[in-house]
Amino acid sequence: MTQITRRRVLAGTTAAALLAPRTGRAETKPAKLTIIAHRVHQLTATEGPAGDVTASWRARTGVALEWVTLDLNAIHDRLFREASLSRSQVDLGFMLNTRAVPEVMRLFEPLDPLMARAPIEDFADLQQRFVDTFRDGTAHVGIPYRHAVNALHYNEVILQERGLAAPPALIEDLLEAARRISHTRSDGTRVAAFAFEADNYPTLVMMARAFGGDFITEDYKILADQPPMVKALSLLRDLYAEGHLPKTIMAMSQNDLIGAMQAGQVAMTTFPFGRTVLFNDPKVSKYPGRFKTAFLFSNKELQARGALISTAEFWSMVIPRNAQRKELAWDLVRELSMRASTIAEAINGNGPVRASAYDDPRLKERVSYADQEAAALKWSRVPMPAFAKSAQAKDIAVEEMQAAMLGMQKPEQAARNMARRIKPLLPA
Amino acid sequence: MRRFGLAQLLMLAPAHALLLAALALPALYVLWLSLTESSYGSASSFVGLANYLALWDDRYFWRALGNTLVVIHIIIYAELVLAILMAVTFAGLRRRRLLVSIILMPYAISEVVAIVIWKFLMDPDVGALARPLMALGVAELNWTTDPTSGLTLVAIVSIWLHLPFSFLLIYAAVLAVPHELREAAAVDGAGAWARFRHVVLPTILPTVLVALVFRYIIAFRLFSEVWLLTGGGPARSTEVMALYLYKQAFTYANFGQGAATGWVMVVASLLFAAGYVRLLQQRSFARV
Numbered sequence: 001m002t003q004i005t006r007r008r009v010l011a012g013t014t015a016a017a018l019l020a021p022r023t024g025r026a027e028t029k030p031a032k033l034t035i036i037a038h039r040v041h042q043l044t045a046t047e048g049p050a051g052d053v054t055a056s057w058r059a060r061t062g063v064a065l066e067w068v069t070l071d072l073n074a075i076h077d078r079l080f081r082e083a084s085l086s087r088s089q090v091d092l093g094f095m096l097n098t099r100a101v102p103e104v105m106r107l108f109e110p111l112d113p114l115m116a117r118a119p120i121e122d123f124a125d126l127q128q129r130f131v132d133t134f135r136d137g138t139a140h141v142g143i144p145y146r147h148a149v150n151a152l153h154y155n156e157v158i159l160q161e162r163g164l165a166a167p168p169a170l171i172e173d174l175l176e177a178a179r180r181i182s183h184t185r186s187d188g189t190r191v192a193a194f195a196f197e198a199d200n201y202p203t204l205v206m207m208a209r210a211f212g213g214d215f216i217t218e219d220y221k222i223l224a225d226q227p228p229m230v231k232a233l234s235l236l237r238d239l240y241a242e243g244h245l246p247k248t249i250m251a252m253s254q255n256d257l258i259g260a261m262q263a264g265q266v267a268m269t270t271f272p273f274g275r276t277v278l279f280n281d282p283k284v285s286k287y288p289g290r291f292k293t294a295f296l297f298s299n300k301e302l303q304a305r306g307a308l309i310s311t312a313e314f315w316s317m318v319i320p321r322n323a324q325r326k327e328l329a330w331d332l333v334r335e336l337s338m339r340a341s342t343i344a345e346a347i348n349g350n351g352p353v354r355a356s357a358y359d360d361p362r363l364k365e366r367v368s369y370a371d372q373e374a375a376a377l378k379w380s381r382v383p384m385p386a387f388a389k390s391a392q393a394k395d396i397a398v399e400e401m402q403a404a405m406l407g408m409q410k411p412e413q414a415a416r417n418m419a420r421r422i423k424p425l426l427p428a
Numbered sequence: 429m430r431r432f433g434l435a436q437l438l439m440l441a442p443a444h445a446l447l448l449a450a451l452a453l454p455a456l457y458v459l460w461l462s463l464t465e466s467s468y469g470s471a472s473s474f475v476g477l478a479n480y481l482a483l484w485d486d487r488y489f490w491r492a493l494g495n496t497l498v499v500i501h502i503i504i505y506a507e508l509v510l511a512i513l514m515a516v517t518f519a520g521l522r523r524r525r526l527l528v529s530i531i532l533m534p535y536a537i538s539e540v541v542a543i544v545i546w547k548f549l550m551d552p553d554v555g556a557l558a559r560p561l562m563a564l565g566v567a568e569l570n571w572t573t574d575p576t577s578g579l580t581l582v583a584i585v586s587i588w589l590h591l592p593f594s595f596l597l598i599y600a601a602v603l604a605v606p607h608e609l610r611e612a613a614a615v616d617g618a619g620a621w622a623r624f625r626h627v628v629l630p631t632i633l634p635t636v637l638v639a640l641v642f643r644y645i646i647a648f649r650l651f652s653e654v655w656l657l658t659g660g661g662p663a664r665s666t667e668v669m670a671l672y673l674y675k676q677a678f679t680y681a682n683f684g685q686g687a688a689t690g691w692v693m694v695v696a697s698l699l700f701a702a703g704y705v706r707l708l709q710q711r712s713f714a715r716v
Contacts, residue, residue, distance in 0.1 A: 077678050080468035103469035190553050199659055247552045250662040251572040265553065388467075391679050395664075403663040406573055 032064040033328060036079045036093040039069040040349075041146065041315065045336060048348025049366060057335040063328065072096070083107035083320035091329040094315045095142060097133050098394075100386045109319040110139035114330040121338050125354045127314075127377075133386065134316045142316030143333050147351035148272035149312040149376045150202065151293040151369065153279055158191060158267040167268055171210035171297040175235060178244035181267045193244040195257055195266040198405070201397040202311045203270050205383040207232035210297045210309050215397065216384050220426045224397070225419035233404040233411035240405045250402055262286060270296065273373045274349045293369045295376060312380035314353065351377075389425035396421045455694075462687035472684075479688035488664055489689070492672040493696070499579050499668065500647040503586045507643065508636060510587065511594035515602040515632075516624060528599070535592040543656040546585045571658070575665035578658040582666070586653050590646070594639045601635035602628060637708040641701045648697035669693050 035042075046052045046067075054065055068090075070078060079093040084107060095104075120126070126144055134142030154167045158181065168177040178193035185191060196203035205215040213228025223229065239245050246252065246260060258278055260266045262285040278284075279291035296309045317336065319329045335341060343360050346352035346367065357363055358374035367373075384390060397418055404414035462479055466472040483489045514531060518524045534542060549557035550569060558569050571577040605628050613623045651670035654660060660667035660675075667675075669689065677686025 073679055077681075080681070084468060103467070105469075107469050188559075199661065247570070248572045251547070251578075251658050263554075389680070391681075395675070395679070398661075399663045402661055406662055408663060 032066045033091045033325060033332060034066045034068060034089055036068050036070065036075055036082070036090055038072070038075055038094060038315070041094050042067040042069055044146065044345045044348040044350035050344035050347035053336065053341045053344045053348070054332070057332060061328065061331070065332075079318075079320070080104060080107060083322060085322060087324070088320050088322045089324070090320055091323045091325050092332060093318050093320065094145060095134075095318050097130070097314050097316070097382055098384060098386050098390050100134050100142065100316070101388045101390075102136060103388055105134070105136035105141045107321060108136075108141045109321050109323065109326055110136070110141060111143065111319070111330070111333075112139055114326065115140065118330065118334060120334050122354075122356075125339070125356050126337070127353050127355060130314050130316065130353055133314075133382075134318070142318045143337055144314055144316045144353040145336060145350075146345075147312050147314040147353055147377065147380075148274070149310055149351060149373055149380050150206065150270050150296060151273045151276075151372065151376065152268060152296050153261065153271055153276055153291055153293055154268040155261070155264060155266075155279075155287055155290060156292050157287050157290045158264060162267075167294050169295070169298060169303065171207060171235070171299055174297055175238055175242075175244075178239055179242070182242075182244045189265060190243075190247075191264065192246045192260075192266050194239060194268045195246050195249060195252070195260060196270050197254060197257060198245075198249045198252065198402060199398055201394050201401065202313075202383040204229075204232055204236070204397060204401050206270065206296050206309055206311050207235060209311075209381075210299055210302075212299060212301070216393070216422070216426070218385050220385065220387065222419045222423050222426060224422060225415045229415045229418070230411050233401060233414050236401065236405050237407065237411060241407065245405075250406075261291070272351065273369045273376070274351060276369060277349055293372055295372070308376060308379040310376040310378075310380040311383045312351075312377065313382060314351070387425070387427050393422045393425050458687045458690055461683055462685075462691050464684050466683040467681045475684065479684040480692075482685055483688055483692065488667065489672060491664070492667045492669050493692075495579060495666060496648065496650065496669040499583055499586075500644070500650060502583045503590070503647055503650075504640065504643045506583070507587045507591055507594050508598075508640060510591060511598045511639070512632075512636070514595055515599040516628060518599065519602045531595050532592045534589050539589060539652050540656065542589060543585055543653055546581075546588075547657055550581060573662055575662070578662075578666045582650075582653045582657055585657065586647070586650065589653070590643070593646075594643060597635055597639045598632060601632040605631045634708060637704050641704050641708065644701045644704070645697050648693055648700075669696075 045054055058064060068078070075094065076096070076099050079090065079095065082088040082090040083093075115123075120143065127147070130144035130147065131140065131142075134140065134144070152167055159165070159167065162181045162183065164177060164180060168174050174194070181191070181193035183191050201215070208215055208223075208229045208231075211228035211231040213226045213232075214223045215229070216222055216224070236245075240249070246266060248256070252260070257266070257269060258271075258275070261269055261279050262281070264286050273293055276291055276293050280288050282288035285291070296311070298307075298309045302309065317333050319326055319333070323329060336345070339354060339356065342350075342352045342354045342357050343363055346357055346363050351373070352358070352363070358370055358377075364370050384393065387393075400409075400414040400418040400421075403409045404411045409417070461472070463474060463476060464472040465475045465478070518527055518531075521527065549555050550571060552558050552562070552569055552572075561569065569577060569581075571581040609627050609631070610623055613627050618626065649670050650668050651674070654666060654668050654671055655674075658666045660671045670693070673686050673689040673693065676682045676689055
C-alpha cells in the first residue's frame with residue numbers, strides 16, 4: 001500500500017502549484033462574466049413569460065453570467081469603486097442616468113471602436129435622448145437597457161366604492177378627490193387616498209411640472225423657488241395634514257408602499273408602469289386584476305394641447321475601462337440590445353428602450369399598459385438632469401419637502417431654501 | 429522573571445503583523461483620506477484639515493452628533509440597569525434556564541429582520557403593537573413624523589437587540605459573587621437592598637464597567653436601527669453619526685469628509701470610554 005509521507009505531500013503540492021498557472025493559461029475563454037446590476041435587470045433579462053434572453057448567448061459562447069445584484073446606492077458605489085481600480089473582475093455594469101456625469105463616465109470604456117467592429121442592431125431605433133445622456137464628449141459610454149416611466153396606479157375597487165369612475169386627471173382636482181377617497185373601513189383600517197416615496201423627489205417634481213413649473217431645467221437653472229413648486233409643496237402639506245397620505249409615509253420604503261397598495265391601505269400611487277404586475281399579483285394582492293394605470297396628473301393647458309406630464313429614469317449598460325473581457329462584454333450588450341431581445345425583456349417586465357418595441361403585436365397582447373406607456377414615454381423627461389452633486393440636491397429637495405409636509409416650515413420658505421441650497425451645487 | 433528577548437519578539441511578530449495589517453494600516457489610510465479631497469473618477473488632492481473644518485461648519489454634523497450622544501446614553505444606561513436587575517433577579521430563581529433563554533433570543537435573530545418586524549409592529553395604522561397600545565389610551569405614536577418619538581423607538585429597539593450582550597456579562601458576574609459573602613451580610617442583618625448595594629454591586633462593578641466600555645464603542649456605531657426605522661428623517665432630524673458618515677461617503681461619494689467623520693467618531697467614542705477604562709483600571713487592575 002502506498003504510504004502518504006511528508007515528502008510526497010510536499011512534492012505533490014509543489015507540482016500542483018507549478019501546473020496550476022499553466023492550466024489557467026490554457027483556458028481561452030473565461031468561465032463567467034461578472035455583471036453588477038439591480039435585481040430588476042437580472043429578472044427582466046433572465047426570467048418571465050418570455051424566458052431567459054441570455055440563454056442563447058450563453059449557449060453560443062459557453063460563458064456563464066454572474067449577476068451581482070445590489071440596491072441603488074450600492075450598485076453605483078461598487079461599480080465606480082471597481083472601475084477606479086487598476087484592474088477589475090467586473091465586466092459589465094448598469095448605471096442610472098442621474099449618475100452619468102463627466103467625472104464618472106471617464107471610468108468607463110468608450111464604446112465607439114467596439115461599435116465600429118460589431119455594431120448594435122438598428123442603433124437608430126434606440127431612444128436617442130437616452131443614448132445621448134451617456135456621452136462623454138463625443139464618445140458613447142453607455143447603451144440604454146431599461147427605462148422606468150412613471151404612471152398613476154389606482155385601485156379601481158376602492159375608487160368605485162367611493163363613487164369615482166377614474167382617478168383625477170388634473171392636479172387641481174387631486175385634493176378634492178382625495179377627500180372622497182380617504183376613509184376608515186369597518187375593521188378600523190385607514191385607507192389613504194394617495195401615497196408616494198417620500199424619501200425621493202420625482203413625485204414632487206411631477207407635481208411642480210403639473211402646476212406649470214419645474215425643479216431644475218436641462219440647462220441647470222433652478223426653478224424650485226417659483227410659485228408652481230410652492231403650490232406643489234402646499235398640496236402635499238394639505239394632503240398630509242388632512243390624512244390623505246399614510247401616517248407613516250416619511251418612513252415608508254418602496255416595499256412598504258407596494259405592500260400597502262396590495263393590502264388596499266392606499267388607493268393611488270406613482271410608480272413605473274411595470275409595477276402594475278406586482279400590484280395585481282394574485283399571490284400577494286388583495287385586489288388582483290383590479291389595479292389600473294393612468295397618466296400622471298396634468299393641467300388644463302397641457303391637456304388642451306394633448307401633452308402629458310411624464311417623468312422617467314433610465315439605466316444604461318457600461319463597461320469599466322479596466323475590465324478584462326471587454327469584447328465579450330460588448331457582445332453581451334449587443335445581444336441584450338437586439339430588437340427581439342428588447343421585446344422579450346419588455347414582456348418580462350422591462351421598460352423597452354426601442355421605440356419600435358411598442359408596435360410589436362406580442363408586446364401589445366401581453367402587456368396591458370403598452371400603449372399608455374408608449375404615449376407617456378414620448379413626453380417623458382428625467383426629474384433632474386445629471387450633475388456631480390445631484391445626490392446632495394436630491395437630499396435637499398427631500399428634506400425641504402418633508403419639512404413643508406409636516407408643517408416644520410411654510411411651503412414658501414421650503415421652496416426658497418431648496419433653491420438657495422441647491423444653486424451652489426449646480427454646474428456653472 | 430524570564431527575560432523578554434529577540435526570540436520572544438519574533439514569536440509575537442506574526443500576531444503584531446496581523447494587527448498592523450488588519451487594524452493600523454486601514455486606520456492610517458482612513459486618516460490620510462480624511463486629509464484629502466477624494467471622489468470617484470478624480471485623483472485625491474491633499475486639503476489639510478479642510479474636511480474637519482467642513483464638519484465644524486455643518487449643522488447636520490452637529491445635529492447627528494447631538495442625536496448620537498443623547499440616544500446612546502439612554503440606550504447604554506437603560507440597558508445596563510435592565511441587565512443588572514434581570515441578572516440579580518434571575519440569579520435568585522430556581523428554574524431560570526427558560527428565562528435566560530428568552531432574554532438571549534434577540535441575539536439569535538438577524539438585526540435587520542428584527543428591526544423590520546419592530547417597524548411593522550409599531551406602524552400607527554396597522555401595527556399589531558401600536559394599535560392595542562393606542563386603544564389602551566397610550567398617546568398616538570407618531571414616530572415617523574416626530575423626531576423625539578422616532579429616536580425613542582430607535583432606543584427601545586436598540587436596547588431590545590443588545591440587552592443579551594450586557595445581560596450575559598453581568599449575569600455571569602452575579603453568579604460568581606461568593607455565596608458566603610451574601611450569607612455573612614445576611615447574618616450581620618443586611619436586608620436585600622443592603623446586600624445588593626454593599627456586596628453584589630461592588631463585586632460585579634468591574635464587569636459592569638467592561639460592559640459599559642464595550643457598549644459605548646458599539647453604540648457609537650448605531651446605524652441599522654435608524655436607517656431601517658426612520659432613514660434619518662423626517663427632514664434629517666433623526667440622523668446619527670454613522671448615518672451621516674454613510675451619506676457623505678457612499679451617497680455623496682465625498683470620501684474625505686466621510687473619513688473625517690469616521691475619525692471624529694473614533695476619537696469621540698474613545699474619549700467617552702476612556703473615563704470608564706480609567707475607573708476600570710483603578711478598580712480591577714490597580715497594584716496592591
